[in-house]
Amino acid sequence: MISESSSFVKGMVLGGLFCVFVTLIGHNKMGHGTKAHHHEHHHIQAPNKEDVLNLSEGERLELSHSIRVYCIILVKPKDLGNWAAVKETWSKHCDKAEFYSSESVKVFDSVVLNTNDMWMMVRNAYKLAYERYKDEYNWFFLAHPTTFAVIENLKYFLLKKDASQPFYIGHTVKSGELEYVDGDGGIVLSIESLKRLSKIFEDPDKCPEQGGLIWKLSEDKQLAVCLKYTGVFAENAEDSEGKDVFNTKSVGSLIKEAMANHPQQVVEGCCSDMAITFNGLAPNHMHVMMYGVYRLRAYGILLPPPL
Template sequence: VSGGSGRGRPHGGGRRLEGLLRASAPKKEDVLNLSEDERLELSQSIRVFCIILVKPKDLGHWAAVKDTWSKHCDKAEFYSSENMKVFNSVVLNTNDMWMMMRKAYKLTYERYKDEFNWFFLAYPTTFAIIENLKYFLLKKDPAQPFYIGHAVKSGDLEYVDSEGGIVLSIGSLRRLSHIFEDTDKCPEQGGMIWKLSEDKQLAVCLKYTGVIAENAEDSEGKDIFNTKSVNTLIKEAMANHPEQVVDGCCSDMAITFNGLTPNHMHVMMYGVYRLRPYGHTYNDALIFLPPEDISRTSLYLSKLYQ
């Protein structure tokens, strides 16, 4: 389990590169070396709560996220700017993105701090592969203050770009909930000085608590939280590395892509969870089942051994 909670210090696997902290996924060999009991315990210990921020204009994406990847979260809730009769949501009664994010984190901590240890925030244009997120988090201690995603440096501020999704450990969310009480350091709404995007404002608040953004990478150093769609990344790879489009485009352990249409989300679900080349086997050492599948599996096993 990774450690290190000092102010601005890397957690296990974190390193500074080009001014940013980097957090790496575990190597597959390390997981294979674990005993079966250790793998089971680890896979069951990671519980991800998903926060999706939505507005009325997002209805099509909202429906797509509800029907696709959010089902793979241990629990997902939609936090909306106003009441929408079409879908159930937690109504925040504000249209300001920073106030929405702030309120959503505050409510999430109050309600779920004892049930979940990782918190993933996304927009409705984001597609996430939760199993890959859980694998990435496998050997990270949620009690430590992790703040992970597609990290960007803007002047002296290091922040996680919200378009790629933001991951906070319970350790970070606890610190964030405390700094929310200090409105001088973490204002409820932007003033004349605080004309920052919501993801930058979040980084400022977290920085006051000693939590610094980390860029997430796979074991080969490729980004795994993407702020662009697969289509865009492939087009860029075709222009820059035409001889290795597939290998050069994206990590095979990618966690998020952004800028997808509702239709593309359903295509991604088919590609990620359904399509398999005949004759190929996948010897993954861990299995992260979505909540519905866990219930079905438990019911099946209970009947099997009665």
């Protein structure tokens, strides 16, 4: 098992790499970017770094106000430690973050869903998010409390994506004929996808609340089935080098795998420089990641002024 110090080292590495780009993160302009016919492909990449570097300051400022990310974190009372860690760390970087809980918990504010079933939690959280925020946010990011997310990297990835198109993004997995986004790595829906999803929720034959075959599937598979009926398909998110940016494992696990498979190139073999999520983190490791990504700076490296 990888120690906390390994996570600390990787956090520092990611932090140094991330700092070069954190102030270049843009926001998407509606009507500009990937078109719907691209969705026949199930792998989409982040923009080239050069494209962002060539943006003028005015263009970056304009873009920075057009992508609005609303974060949905699903929690249960047993998650109190991670709940507190997420609240204190990465969720502060969302344009708005809310915790959707299975039941009321006195120590934290949350949107109470009054169900312990994960599919019902996902379903109800999306319904409420759409009803309340469809006119305020154009990207909706759903995560578990064991997930650490770098929201700036998410916005960088979405730089040239058009939220009026049906995007459903994350780490994709194939299960038989069904391709779905693994919830452990986080799920991103554009406002168009959420709009379609909210409509299919009203069709019990295609997207039932319970009962039937769909009820036997995990919540992320059930979501994919419902979205498929609307013409929205899962797409795997990759950086410009083809590396996954949504990770369903922790940094420690990925380093351990890289050490075994690529001992001469542990950092390169581990993770993307522009990784968006890691999963399976304990609360203390979230704080280590927060330090590495957002606070650590390498002396002598000049950074552009923040937006």
